[in-house]
Amino acid sequence: MGGEVFGRGGAITVDVWSDVMCPFCYMGDTLLAQAVERFPHGDAVTVRYHSFQLMPELSKEPVDLVDLLVEKRGFPRDQVAGMHANVTERAAALGLDYRLDRAVTVNSRDAHRLSHFAAAGGRQNEMVHRLFRAYFTDGLNIADHASLADMAAEVGLDRDGAMEALKSGAFDDAVEADLRQARELGISGVPFFVLNDKYAVSGAQSVDAFLKALNTAWKTD
Amino acid sequence: MASTYETEEPQAPEAPEPEPAPLLILDAGEAAGVCDLDGECR
Structure with missing residues (x-):
């Protein structure tokens, strides 16, 4: 019946490029999830996560996010405070608890490798959400291998296997x-x-915008 | 003694990979949050 209403119908694959330290990525992912929840064919939607690194030049040594934005990017300190307040407020409207004062800003490459490790174990969605929460809410170090392995275990993956993958450099090619x-x-x-290698949505759009995109993909693919 | 020669199967030239179709951006006309490579979010 859904096919009659929406056209041809079929499976929809959503490939998402994001970074664990990107505030709008966590929001965008939440908005997409809400859209899929409301989409009449949500069961036909598969979400896959791909790596994109903000500030890839960062090392694994933590830096203070505010200091980084002020000293390296040249933002006035009060403007950074305003930006963070704005982002925190927008996240809260989606039920996300951003604690940017705790954020441990580091190179996110190893967290991305862990996401691919989780994908191989069929737990990428859970892993990505755990990593977002680790950075934005819990103030955990997403470059620390022990912390990452703990998070892998939390989402049902083998801790030792995760640790081995992190130590060995596995999934860097992915x-x-x-x-x-x-x-x-x-x-x-x-x-x-x-969506389906054909349609693109840029940014943390509204639930309605994601729903529209899902409907477009459903109708035409 | 007759010499033997290895012969190679003639190979068809490799077809170039087809260019992927460009993505169709679905613009909702809304200001949406995006972060770029430099870490700037707007």
Whole structure:
């Protein structure tokens, strides 16, 4: 029946490029999830996560986010405070508890490798959500291997296996492939959503915008 | 003694990979949050 209403119908794959430290990615992912919940064919939607690194030049040594934005990016300190208040308020409206004062800003490459490790174990969605919460709410270090392995265990993955993957550099090629594909697709900012390799949605759009995109993909693919 | 020669199957030239179709951006006309490579979010 849904096919009659929406057209041809079929499976929808949403490929999401995002970074664990991107405030709008966590929001965008939440908005997409709400749209899928409301979409009459939500069961036909598969979400896959791809790596995109903000500030890839960062090391694994934590830096203070406010200091980074002030000293390296040249933002006035009060403007940063205003931006953070605005982002925190927008996140709260979606039920997300942003604690940017606690954020441990580091290179996110290892967190991305863990996301791919989780994908291989069928738990990528849970892993990505745990990583977002780790950075934005819990103030955990997403470059610390012990913390990452603990989070992997929390979502049902083998802790030792995760630790081994992190130590060995596994899945770095998968991260690199995602970054390359992002460049090929011309993605310059995240979150970025691609539906069925055909339609794209850029940014943390509204639930209605995501619903419209899902309907478009459903009708035409 | 007759010499033997290895012969190679003639190979068809590799077809170039097709260019992926460009993505159709669904613009909701709304201001949406995006963060770029430099970490700037707007």
